[in-house]
Amino acid sequence: MRRRYMDAMALVRRYGKPDIFLTMTCNPNWDEIRQELYPGQTPQDRPDLVVRVFRAKLEELKNKLLKKDILGKVRAYVYVVEFQKRGLPHAHFLLIMEGRYKLTCPEQYDRLISAELPNKKKYPELYKLVVKHMMHGPCGALNLNPECPCTKGRPSCKNHYPRPFHAATLQDNRWVVPYNPHLLRYFNCHINVEACGSIKAVKYLFKYIYKGHDRASIVVSEADKNGDIDEIKQYRDARWVTPPKALWRIYGFELSKNSPPVKQLQLHLPNMHMVSFQAAQNIERVVNHEGVEKSMLTEYFEANRLHEDARSILYRDFPEWYTWQKSQNNKYWRKRVRDTGGQIGRIVSAHPAEGERYYLRVLLNHVTGATSYEDLRTVNGEILPTFREAAERRGLIEGDNTLDESLTESTLYEMPSSLRWLFATILVFCEPSDVRGLWEKHLDAMSEDYRRSNPSKVAAEQLVLIDIRNMLQSMG
Incomplete structure (x- = not known):
């Protein structure tokens, strides 16, 4: 999850902050689910059916967003699939739009997003859908429902409902969750569409990195042969895996995806790159194998030496213009047939406590055209002994x-x-x-x-x- 989060942030670095945040939640009463139930069954009895229908709806949503451009041309996107405590799946999307489709003013918000009850006489079907799927609460802010989860233990709603009415678009209106009318009518489920104001939404998508997996405390009643119960062993702190989540994984459906794809770029000091091998292999043969000394970084230096047009490209941007080729006996960067846009790169992170590896990363993020480690350490014709000194001499690190x-x-x-x-x-x-x-x-x-x-x-x-x-x- 941490790697996926960093991949998503690489897209933000390259294309800017997300423009649209969209959440689609499974509706267990979809006709496609209800029609396939056996007599006496409820949707909760058929988690296999629930996840398969939701996945089909998710694919159709992706088709609407990414191919039919229902909200405009999408330049990059990332989505994750999560599961509520009661088991229903939902998907969070972050969309980064192409330049002319970016949301920059309230008038543009209004073309895609609504946060009000539609006219009941003019749009009766849409009105029913908004009331059914897109109303928050009422919750406990006005003592309407003190037990509502969003207010329990708090003086007011954690989602800031009800919100003040506004004649013009400033923020959401009262109890209505923002939505897109076309998508709401088409999918008949809770489908929240909001304009993004910052990159914090990316952290929200991958919150489980520091929140941890869903967990639950359960009680196991068990007695020994004498009928005694060990109260300490009664309680188990367990990871919570609902049937729909289990079925989603069994079917092998995607839990997250981003586009364009992001390539992790190796970062290592001279002769300290990683080499993978199987446990049964002879180490001497692994070390002496042809091409074992090559890595993404060393071949980046080689590409700069061989190709003049490569020398103006930073290491982190290299995958946009060159593809990494790896075979049993050879590794190298090959120039893309298309000019750009195929892949985004990101250099793996380095901590200041790592010393020279950290300063190597600083140099690679600012210096183009290097043909060797020595070249990176060369400033004004002088080869400096360390990457830190080279970074200091270049003015890249100052207190x-x-x-x-x-x-x-x-x-x-x-x-x-x-x-x-x-x-x-x-x-x-x-x-x-x-x-x-x-x-x-x-x-x-x-x-x-x-x-x-x-x-x-x-x-x-x-x-x-x-x-x-x-x-x-x-x-x-």
Whole structure:
């Protein structure tokens, strides 16, 4: 999941923030499900039928969005399939639109998204669908339903309903969840369509990276031969796998996908690349095998040496213009037949505590045309002994500015726990001059997971401080 999240962020880096967030939830009362039930059965009795119909609907939604351009031309997308506690599947889509189809003003929002009850006399069918599928609550904000999950234990609805009425498009109207009228009528299910305001929606898609899998506490009543019950063994903390989720995996349906595809680019110091082999293979033969010394990075250097037009392309952008070819005896980058757009690249992450590997990554993200490691370390005709010195000489790392940039970049790619570890590492190894400035600027990102489950900002901040203190102690 972490790799998929970073792939999604690579698309954001390349094409900009998502424009549309769309969620489709399975409707167990779809005709395609009801018509296939045996007498006396309910949809809950047929998880196989539920997931197969939902998957068919999902494929039709993808056809509407990506081929028929119902919301406009899509440049890049990512989606994930999740399962509610009661078992029903739902899919979250993030769409990055092509330039002319990007949503930039309220007038454009209104062409695709509605957040109001339609005229009951003029559009009776659409009115019924909105009331049935697209109403939130009523929840407990006005003591209408204090037991509603979105309000339970909170002074108001966590989703900010009911929202104030507005004659013009500013935000959603009262209890209505934003929707697209055409998609709602076509699919007859809860299908939420919203305009994205930031890249935080990407983290929402992959929230299970730090939230963890769905879990449940269950009670197992079991007595020994004397009739005694061990109350400690009664309780089990277990992962929650519902029948539809199990069937989805058994059928081998996709849980997530992004397009264009993202290529992970290897990052390693000289002669320290990974070589895969089977346990039964002779190590000496593996080491002496033809082409074993080649990697994506070494062949990037070779491509720069052989092809003049490659020398203006950064390593991270190389997959857009060249394809990685790998056979049993050879590895190399081959120029694409089409100019661009086939694949996006991203260099695997490196931590400042890794030293030279981290500074190698800094250089690769800024320097084009290098034909060797020595070439990367060469500045103004002088071969410097380390990648760090080369990065300093090029002005790529300068005190706290570099540390701030490192934390800012990591905020896009990493989860809060990783950011806290990075902050602790910076305190130990990098000697920042303005610790408070770094702390205040990146606190929100470092506390995001704690704030999800703790409404108190002060309490979340204290939990972050405790985490960092423990990390510092483990480093000492």
